[in-house]
Amino acid sequence: MTTCKIDYQAPADLLQGRNILVTGAGDGIGRAAALTFARHGATVILLGRTIAKLEKVYDAIEAAGGPQPAIFPLNFEGATLKDYHDMAETIDREFGRLDGLLHNAGLLGRLTPFEQYNPELWEQVMQVNLNGPIWMTQALLPALKYSADASIVFTSSSVGRRGRAYWGAYAVSKFATEGFMEVLADELEHLGNVRVNSLNPGATRTQMRKQAYPGELPESLRTPEEIMPTYLWLMGPESRGHNGEQFDAQPPRS
Ligand code: NDP
Numbered sequence: 001m002t003t004c005k006i007d008y009q010a011p012a013d014l015l016q017g018r019n020i021l022v023t024g025a026g027d028g029i030g031r032a033a034a035l036t037f038a039r040h041g042a043t044v045i046l047l048g049r050t051i052a053k054l055e056k057v058y059d060a061i062e063a064a065g066g067p068q069p070a071i072f073p074l075n076f077e078g079a080t081l082k083d084y085h086d087m088a089e090t091i092d093r094e095f096g097r098l099d100g101l102l103h104n105a106g107l108l109g110r111l112t113p114f115e116q117y118n119p120e121l122w123e124q125v126m127q128v129n130l131n132g133p134i135w136m137t138q139a140l141l142p143a144l145k146y147s148a149d150a151s152i153v154f155t156s157s158s159v160g161r162r163g164r165a166y167w168g169a170y171a172v173s174k175f176a177t178e179g180f181m182e183v184l185a186d187e188l189e190h191l192g193n194v195r196v197n198s199l200n201p202g203a204t205r206t207q208m209r210k211q212a213y214p215g216e217l218p219e220s221l222r223t224p225e226e227i228m229p230t231y232l233w234l235m236g237p238e239s240r241g242h243n244g245e246q247f248d249a250q251p252p253r254s
Helices: 028-039 051-063 081-095 119-145 168-191 207-212 225-235
Strands: 002-004 019-023 043-048 070-073 100-103 150-155 194-200 246-248
Touching: 019 028, 019 081, 019 119, 028 043, 028 051, 028 100, 028 225, 043 051, 043 081, 051 070, 070 081, 081 119, 100 119, 100 225, 119 150, 119 168, 119 194, 150 168, 150 225, 168 194, 194 225, 225 246
Parallel strands: 002 246, 019 043, 019 100, 043 070, 100 150, 150 194, 194 246
Antiparallel strands: none
16 A cells, blocks of 8 residues: 655645755756755755756755755765765764655666666666665664654655566666665664655656656656655655655556
């Protein structure tokens, strides 16, 4: 059973005083999430691999009068455990705690029959979509535990809930993400102050979607901005008590 909160109307100050890290914050859904969270009062830590894109998001947040964000350049492909621990130290020093962690960065890889799947590309997709985020989460757990009300959200996909031909490493990484979400949610349940859930954005108008479905009309898709209600709900206090659950950011397409 999944839940969708597309009609959620977030109060303007929903995320006031919260520190939220968004991965892949320079483009697509991550960019919209960072801007939306900041508009609702959050101090956003923008993580991504292309600094110029992160700087544009930073400037947009400042221009809109949002809380001053921070930029954390990181490429999941080459990142080491030390990078994650250095990041955790910086967050500890600069912010003292983390109230939200949106795992959003993702790599599609190639849609191709498994027989032709390139093993190096497979590793790359697993690194960016699964292993990197897992070790980053481990490093950030102390900062999350300091929060009175922390929310970890893993981005899934419909092919992470039901396998589909040709989706290879991308689908497998999303299935594993769902599994890890459940393991971590169960482990942290007793704490009561850190919840862990997964969120499937659904078909959304971004570069990744265009790469996966080049023939599709972009106008037929919801924009990243339109799917933000569920993101806001999951990052805000109203989702407290929901742990280990699957969410959808939009109703399934007919
Ligand atoms: P985009 O391709 O538009 O954005 C992906 C983001 O991830 C970019 O900011 C990109 O950075 C970043 N990223 C990619 N590789 C790395 C890396 N090695 N290290 C750090 N950051 C990286 O995709 P979407 O916005 O569409 O996707 C966001 C999430 O939603 C993904 O997890 C995706 O799997 C999921 N999703 C999307 C759907 C859709 O229809 N759009 C449907 C289902 C799930 P840069 O801009 O620098 O390349």
